[in-house]
Amino acid sequence: MSDNQAPERVGVLGGGRMGAGIAHGFVLAGSSVTVVERDAEAAEAARGRVLDSIEKSLARGFAGDSAELESRLQVSANYDDFAQAQLVVEAVPELWDLKVESLRKVEAVIDSEAWLASNTSSISVSDLAQQLQRPERFLGLHFFNPVPASTLIEVVIGAQSAAETAQIARGWVQALGKTAVVVNDAPGFASSRLGVAIALEAMRMVEEGVASAEDIDNAMVLGYKHPTGPLKTTDIVGLDVRLGIAEYLHERLGERFAPPQILKDKVAAGELGRKSGRGFYDW
Structure with a gap:
């Protein structure tokens, strides 16, 4: 994976409005995306949200083939389906206990070299990182609602994030066609x-x-x-x-x-x- 390129395989935990928007962005950027939800019914609902968003992008003039884009999307209710992801973005509700539990489950199945990010809009990235086994591979990627229309992603660097985190994350953001602002972890970020x-x-x-x-x-x-x-x-x-x-x-x-x-x-x-x-x- 080179600079300014989306990861080949991306996971998104949570397929609500924000998670579906994040998945949509990575599919359009060329990634194969797996969305994991709490059960099969929620996973299928997430698929519908992502595909609807993709169709709207095509209608607005995005150059792509509907069937090919759809083939890049997988939905699941099984955390193990994140095993091959190079980046997983957590997009569950803004509740401390839920985020910690969810992030730990993801970390347990992904490769040690994979990146794990939270879409939190306010919870301390450093505090979340302290709950993980590999805090150096963790960061905040704060997307904005609605994700397809927003041009900003806030990249939040935790106290233990690896030195190359900001540069790598800027590349992902550019691949998504958005602009990164990089902030050090602080309450509420910027x-x-x-x-x-x-x-x-x-x-x-x-x-x-x-x-x-x-x-x-x-x-x-x-x-x-x-x-x-x-x-x-x-x-x-x-x-x-x-x-x-x-x-x-x-x-x-x-x-x-x-x-x-x-x-x-x-x-x-x-x-x-x-x-x-x-x-x-x-x-």
Whole structure:
């Protein structure tokens, strides 16, 4: 595998919206991709998500053959199917215990020279690495939602990551047609820390009656050229996801990341954003 080339064989653990997007990207970059899910039904659902995403790329003009691209995708409910992967990206929900358990299971079946990455958006890569047998082969690859349309991947280097990790990861990112930003492990990295800080302040402004969600978002879109305002972005990401990240950053970085009551109340009421039909907006 040379610089700026995707691994020949890639594994993705978790085939939800993020995992399917990651698998889609590597298939289009020329990799053979195995997606592992919790059971056969979930695996088939993941296949559908990836293939639908591939068809949309072809419809937008991506030069490729549908059957050939589909042949590069395998779905499974068996961790052993990661055995030949040169890189496995974990994309399970943002829960410490689940991530540790999942990463350990992957590490137990992959080659000692394979790379293991987490798509975590906030959990310490160094802390996760300490739970593994080969921390030097571990890193963060933080993809952004929706993965096919996003042009950014945050490469997170842990305290024990091998010296060549950043260079190799930059090559993968370039092969995916995206841009890498490389950060050393810190709570929230760069993107989540800044994005959540803005979103939490926007929520406080709604809570205090400063302005409506729409007007706050328009201020950032029109005044600062953000493609989407912080509150609509929160709806897209999921209020429950944003709350979990805020609670983690609050614990690690202090009161400036304390989640506003409006966020806690909306999550408690099941107003999770786009996926539930209502958040700061009605969907």
